[in-house]
Amino acid sequence: MVEMTERTGCVVIGGGPAGVVTGLLLARAGVEVTVLEKHADFLRDFRGDTVHPSTLTLLDELGLGEKFDALPHSELSSAGFPQENGEVMKLADFTRLKVPHPYIAMVPQWDFLDLLAESARKEPTFVQRMETECTGLVREQGRVVGVTYRTAAGETGEIRSDLVIAADGRWSVARREAGLVPREYDCPFDVWWFRLTRAEGDVDGVLLPKMRDRRFAVPLPRPGFFQVAYLGPKGDDLRQQGIEAFRENVARICPEFAGRVHELQTMDDVKFLDVRLNLLRRWHVDGLLCIGDAAHAMSPIGGVGINLAVQDAVAAATLLAEPLRRGRVSPADLAKVRSRRLLPTLLVQGLQRLLHRTVVRQVMAGKRNGPPAPMIKLFARFPRLSYVPARLLGLGLRPEHAPAYARRPMEPVRR
Template identity: 50%
Template sequence: MGTPTRTTCAVVGGGPAGLFLGLLLARAGVDVTVLEKHADFLRDFRGDTVHPSTMTLLDELGLWPEFSQLPWKPIERASVILDAGEAPVADLSRLRQPHPFIAMVPQWHLLDLLARAAAAEPGFTLLRRARVDGTISSRGRVTGVRWTDADGGTHELTADLVVACDGRDSVLRTGSGLPLRDFRVPMDVWWFRLPRGDQQDPAGALARVSGGRMVILLDRGDHYQVAYLLPAGDDAQRRSVPVTELQEALRELHPWLGDRVRGVRAWDDVKLLRVALNRLHRWSAPGLLCIGDAAHAMSPVGGVGINLAVQDAVAAARFLAPVLRVAAPDPAAVDRAAVRVHRRRWWPVAITQGGQRIAHRTVIRAALSGRGSGTRMPWGLRVVARLPFLQAIPARLVGVGALPEHAPAFARRPG
């Protein structure tokens, strides 16, 4: 089969949003091509969380039996340890959901699952090692993309619609000129792994705040995925000291880790996430739609970025499929459908980002300044501890979100 030069919908980026959208549109009978710049999905991802609403989607798409066989670890509860003691924060097991937990699963497994399911549809094409360099335009309308293959060969793919799912550093969004609103963030995040010990080690998600430091442990079964928060812009300065200082800080925060802090052997083991929080004022231009991180970069607070991107993809498929699966899509109808995606999804994004901004101001800034770890437990945490049913509120905000989307009828399959 030769390299395609024409498709109905070109989806740029083979992450969760891009592959969910490609799968759903293909099941609607739309000719769709996903362009992914890497050769495979075997990479370390920070976002390895699959939320209850996403697992409900997998149910509806008939993919739960296959997903259930993947090596995932459920997280049901989140708590925080201050100098005043430990307090519960969220309990996902209280959710009235088919899968009331967050599944920690290597993201490449999820992406492979979606790619296999999409490949079973006759109208789906996945181009790997396809680096998209920009768009093709005609008379003020995006009409396709230019891309480069692994050998340096350049190609053009024309399309009735291009959907940017290429992340928070989206090439297509940057080239579109769509106005972007940025919000200030107080922190960056170091990501690394530490070995997990026996059954006595804490399970679930655990935040520790003390002395101007905040570290979050996510239980992955055989190891912890660790997020160590630091003030924005402090990475270079903090790496100027031996990595043993990080080890000692971890041991002070969690003495039970013991020698396992040596799992961070060198600074190369510590990956930096420069936190961004922003969203587009408009998600679309003629012939172009941005969704997921390309439309709204999320803070890591709550780990909701992937969930929101997937919900965007489902909403996009619902509005786009009827206008794209016809023999000759009407450009005006396609653009109206893209605007409907923005109108549907902007407010749950704005609500979620508003909650993240509040958390930045009231929790993270206090924690990193040393004001969030006093010897007295904050009243809010005391109330949640005394009234456990309240733990379902943050669990729903994180696990389900403000506007969960459900698979359209054309995409559903029996499980």
Template identity: 60%
Template sequence: MERTGVVVVGGGPAGMVAGLVLARAGVEVTVLEKHGDFLRDFRGDTVHASTLTLLDELGLGPSFAEVPHQLVDRVQVLLDSGPQPVADLSRLPGRHKHIAMVPQWDFLDLLADAGKREPTFELRMNTEFTGLLREGGRVTGVRYRTADGGTGELAADLVIAADGRRSLVREQAGLPVRAFGVPMDVWWFRLPRHEGELTGATGRFGSSDGLVLINRGDYFQCAYLIRKGTDELLRSEGVVAFRRRMARLVPWLAERLETISSLDDVKLLDVKLDRLRRWHLDGLLCIGDAAHAMSPIGGVGINLAVQDAVAAAALVAGPLRRGELTTEVLAKVRRRRWLPTAVTQAVQRRVQDSFLKPTLAGTSGVARGRVPLPIRLMRRFPRLQVVPAYLVAIGLRPEHAPEFARRAPERIERA
């Protein structure tokens, strides 16, 4: 049987950051990614201010700067009277007063290239997790399958589950989950954007739906909010009905909607909001969406996942090197990350219950042309816009790279 120090299941942002930081501590780490590359249709393309600071601390700032990206420095709501500000990121403390929008595959490739420079880091693509190895009540490694049908087992001192909101590791571990209801799902699609049009991220809400437009340079990344469980019904109405709904919501997009040739161009995000009651077993730790699936409200899921990864790596690296990893050490990860996770989810639940649920039901004040109180306050007292900006772009407990993982800024050649 093969052996490594840590197996990270899932090559997303949380898994790659955890693997990189652990490798820089001298821990032998193997990241398993079931796909052959990162070129997939990601919607989570946000790199938040606190993650940009982390990249600087890891010495990756210059390399990231060369990756094509757009900067979001404001969040606004589009009312009939025009755009109204909600969050002003230019008021944030620190160097990065924005969120970077970058294709997630570029971000992951950057982390992979940095990891490959560490002698104890291994990334195995086309390698899918299939099961946990256990011995005497302890998780001792994983079973896997490769793209050519080969199977194998990999023993480890620690398995880190970073395989997302539908985590197979979490399912097999049988960890108890607390699930929260959500009123919506999201349709993702792209529409052309013209020079001089809306910048940042802009929300538009109608009588029973909502649309978020994110500036991606020459196109808008669009998130259309639909009532939970209505995907099949709405698709049955066809692409013409879809275009009609979009044009009613944002009339100046009407001509561009012809670029949506069929509803195959529209991807569903099945929204979940849940949290594990316990994030670990002996020999196993869950982080990111595997530990707490976040709503897309605020787009904070990736930021929380990356911060989980940094906290986890910093806490377990020393005990792993000394051969002293215990369940008490693993429990510290949840204790450190519970408050920002729970508070962020509480805010998301408040937004969905007080605003999104009545909006999608057609009973909100917005549907009758009323400007919500928070927006009126933001307009009257602009300094208040730093509060949502901080919660979204930085978070309640931003994590910083441990000293052993920090490097001087340098440009890393892309593979």
């Protein structure tokens, strides 16, 4: 075991979308930044794979739009609820947004992260440390001044820095070590993720949740397969029921998959997500800032987690690049990030909580097989209302844009 002490301008904990975007932007500002990622690579399935219009615009501004567009992906132009008469109530119509990319791109998160990390590594002040796990915080006189870490090889050490940014997700080690405790909101379900193959004639380009007989599923059309979210009551362990019962539930809620559920060989083919919806009252302590899921875990409803995390990252880099260049980041500087991002976060979480209460919980209780009738009538009478959820989910209240120092000409795709 080797003890090491290092020094950098900013340590970012977590190599997910929030962490890598923060590292990329700060490095383009000339700040020395080190991103710690505990895994060896980004190849983990059933992570957030939805990239919304706000993030697609950001990629264009960073010069990465064409490279992203070359990645294998599918596009969702709208989301709604199928009705018993066969019609679809469009809840969110992204084509109504006046943006360059009026759709949600479904792309494997590892491809998205590889693209961002590849660009960041071109910056001389960017360092990415894989297989390096943050184990705690270093404090001096009540201020966070760095982190301790352990590598997969068993080496340990410290990295001292002017700022630590916690982008290490809903179970953030740094948040816990800092004594920051989020407020938990009621969430009536957990998610069980799995894949099934696509067939000719399957729906494409539209997100259509399925609701029937206390069951709820969301098939996400991807190139060559469906990524399916099966929503189960909070705390129920569907593994105990076995794969046969799970197949039967899937076939009942999605009859079109009845001939494909045999592709699920065992419950090992089904991945569990403990859904959380929470929010930190305060996102920082002196020397440490939480962003993304570390500050506000999101429900998978709307697939907004990646995009709010990226928006936090852009806001943090925009507001903190200059203090970091000066070598001193004050608590007041950190508080500005929360002030800027709080209302957009609250509005999206408010929409998610409304859908939890009026749709998901009612379906699981057997009270209805879709949205409330007044909601259906309202959107049927005023179809332009589908702009409002599309705006909240696709762009947010205050979409962040790349700061001038981080913008680059569009990088061509090498064929």
